[in-house]
Amino acid sequence: MTPFDRGAEWNVNQQSQITPKNGATPKIRLRGLRKAFGDKVVLDGVDLDVRAGHSMVILGGSGSGKSVTIKCILGLIEPDSGLIEIDGRDVAKLSPDERAAILDRTGMLFQNGALFDSLPVWENVCFKLLAQRRITRAAARDRAAEVLEQVGLAASVGDLSPSELSGGMQKRVALARAIAAQPDIIFFDEPTTGLDPIMGAVIDGLIVDCVKRLGATAFSITHDMASARRIGDDAAMIHKGKIVWSGPASSLGETGNEMVDQFARGEREGPIQMELRK
Amino acid sequence: MTRFLDFLALTGRGLISTCRTLGGVSLFALAGASHVVRPRFPFRQFWRHFVEIGYFSLAVVALTALFTGMVLALQSFTGFSRFNAESAIASVVVLSVTRELGPVLAGLMVAGRIGAAMAAEIGTMRVTDQIDALTTLSTDPMRYLVAPRLLAATLAMPLLVVVADILGVFGGFLIGTVKLGFVPQLYLMRTFDVLQTMDVVSGLVKAAVFGFLIALMGTWCGYNSKGGAQGVGQATTRAVVASSILILALDYVVTEAFFSR
Numbered sequence: 001m002t003p004f005d006r007g008a009e010w011n012v013n014q015q016s017q018i019t020p021k022n023g024a025t026p027k028i029r030l031r032g033l034r035k036a037f038g039d040k041v042v043l044d045g046v047d048l049d050v051r052a053g054h055s056m057v058i059l060g061g062s063g064s065g066k067s068v069t070i071k072c073i074l075g076l077i078e079p080d081s082g083l084i085e086i087d088g089r090d091v092a093k094l095s096p097d098e099r100a101a102i103l104d105r106t107g108m109l110f111q112n113g114a115l116f117d118s119l120p121v122w123e124n125v126c127f128k129l130l131a132q133r134r135i136t137r138a139a140a141r142d143r144a145a146e147v148l149e150q151v152g153l154a155a156s157v158g159d160l161s162p163s164e165l166s167g168g169m170q171k172r173v174a175l176a177r178a179i180a181a182q183p184d185i186i187f188f189d190e191p192t193t194g195l196d197p198i199m200g201a202v203i204d205g206l207i208v209d210c211v212k213r214l215g216a217t218a219f220s221i222t223h224d225m226a227s228a229r230r231i232g233d234d235a236a237m238i239h240k241g242k243i244v245w246s247g248p249a250s251s252l253g254e255t256g257n258e259m260v261d262q263f264a265r266g267e268r269e270g271p272i273q274m275e276l277r278k
Numbered sequence: 279m280t281r282f283l284d285f286l287a288l289t290g291r292g293l294i295s296t297c298r299t300l301g302g303v304s305l306f307a308l309a310g311a312s313h314v315v316r317p318r319f320p321f322r323q324f325w326r327h328f329v330e331i332g333y334f335s336l337a338v339v340a341l342t343a344l345f346t347g348m349v350l351a352l353q354s355f356t357g358f359s360r361f362n363a364e365s366a367i368a369s370v371v372v373l374s375v376t377r378e379l380g381p382v383l384a385g386l387m388v389a390g391r392i393g394a395a396m397a398a399e400i401g402t403m404r405v406t407d408q409i410d411a412l413t414t415l416s417t418d419p420m421r422y423l424v425a426p427r428l429l430a431a432t433l434a435m436p437l438l439v440v441v442a443d444i445l446g447v448f449g450g451f452l453i454g455t456v457k458l459g460f461v462p463q464l465y466l467m468r469t470f471d472v473l474q475t476m477d478v479v480s481g482l483v484k485a486a487v488f489g490f491l492i493a494l495m496g497t498w499c500g501y502n503s504k505g506g507a508q509g510v511g512q513a514t515t516r517a518v519v520a521s522s523i524l525i526l527a528l529d530y531v532v533t534e535a536f537f538s539r
């Protein structure tokens with residue numbers, strides 16, 4: 001089944017239960033995560049649980065530290081303090097090999113794509129499979145064509161170089177690369193930014209598909225409320241370095257939390273004031 | 279008094295940051311080089327860089343060496359004729375080219391060509407998150423980006439210098455015979471009479487050291503660049519300047535090690 005004919009199933013996950021089952025270890029648990037660049041505090045004690053097999057959507061203004069949060073979880077940025085647990089294990093205490101093992105099962109879509117421009121698209125898409133020696137180079141081309149089709153790109157795109165693609169196409173190739181190795185945990189940093197609404201909906205469907213069919217845990221950042229409701233089971237909002245609200249994604253817009261509702265409706269007036277970034 | 283303390287503090291800070299950089303570069307070099315002998319060395323990448331350095335720098339290095347040999351013959355002729363030592367020209371050319379000018383000039387040319395390219399490529403990868411992406415794609419950037427470049431440059435530079443040696447000597451031969459009227463056989467005889475294995479070997483060792491330095495500076499500066507296009511530009515400049523200076527400095531060290539007995 002391709003993600004294209006899954007539209008109807010989005011409703012299902014909108015009704016899913018949010019309250020974590022008692023005792024179930026969250027896939028990702030953040031406690032008191034802090035990070036400052038120089039004297040600019042970006043994360044100021046982030047607490048967050050992401051349930052295994054569910055999809056979490058993070059909202060927040062531009063520059064509020066969403067991307068930094070993901071990079072901290074992945075170990076690409078060392079947080080100043082705080083706890084990061086994946087599957088109940090403190091990542092700070094893991095050996096480099098154990099960290100690598102976690103990354104082996106993780107997919108990440110970078111906000112700007114971060115495609116390797118020295119490699120053709122198909123090698124980008126299957127980079128992880130090739131790096132892990134799970135596939136031969138010949139098989140990788142076919143696999144790349146398959147995944148490219150899932151993100152709505154023709155197989156012939158595989159032979160192009162990333163610099164020959166439009167911004168939205170690059171985004172979709174990056175998405176294909178993030179999911180090609182069928183990871184357990186997938187991070188999407190603004191997966192649908194820069195796509196047209198229809199393609200955005202297709203990509204949302206694909207993300208839902210990854211979570212539902214592969215049982216993956218998804219952690220997405222988005223500014224698009226329709227998209228957040230479609231892909232999210234849970235949602236959380238980050239503001240001034242803290243999580244100010246979390247709850248079911250389906251309630252976005254009528255959460256009763258003034259900040260979230262202002263953000264969801266995109267109103268100028270409200271508790272969140274546009275600040276000049278320092 | 280406070281002036282003096284300020285001065286001390288400044289010197290101390292400079293020293294500390296120098297030590298930190300030196301330590302950082304050494305660890306970086308060790309980490310990169312260790313992947314050459316560890317499993318899953320990326321041979322495809324290695325080959326790409328080996329061809330880029332060894333093959334595509336040939337023309338630049340060859341031209342440099344050829345003209346250097348020619349100039350050398352001409353200069354020493356006009357200089358040496360003042361005390362009737364023209365016959366030493368062949369030996370001067372071959373010894374300077376194999377021992378010094380071949381490796382150093384090839385090193386400087388490759389530093390400009392390859393060191394800059396490495397810093398720019400890796401720097402761009404850094405500022406566009408591609409290095410982070412490598413990490414999330416089960417690939418150690420030190421293994422994938424740094425190790426193959428270090429090995430490729432270390433192996434390719436001696437090959438380039440062999441070519442430089444030959445063309446440098448040929449340049450001298452050309453001027454010597456065509457312009458200065460030496461008998462070709464005699465010129466060649468003089469050339470190979472003075473040449474010893476050690477002259478060539480020391481030049482090739484220098485070449486390998488320079489190759490390693492060029493790749494090390496290129497990858498290090500690129501790897502640690504930050505802040506967009508401007509940062510990448512700075513990294514590139516820094517890589518070329520640092521490797522050029524280091525080439526000249528280490529040239530002295532290696533020469534000392536080989537010939538000061």
Ligand SMILES: Nc1ncnc2c1ncn2[C@@H]1O[C@H](COP(=O)(O)OP(=O)(O)OP(=O)(O)O)[C@@H](O)[C@H]1O
Pocket residue numbers: 037042060061062063064065066067068069111277
């Ligand atoms: N490597 C870095 N060095 C210094 N400051 C940084 C770095 N990375 C991020 N920042 C700062 O941290 C803040 C948060 O950045 P981040 O990329 O997480 O924002 P974001 O929430 O993802 O915003 P957007 O929605 O625009 O992508 C920004 O103000 C940024 O200037």
Ligand SMILES: [Mg+2]
Pocket residue numbers: 066067068111189
């Ligand atoms: Mg961001």
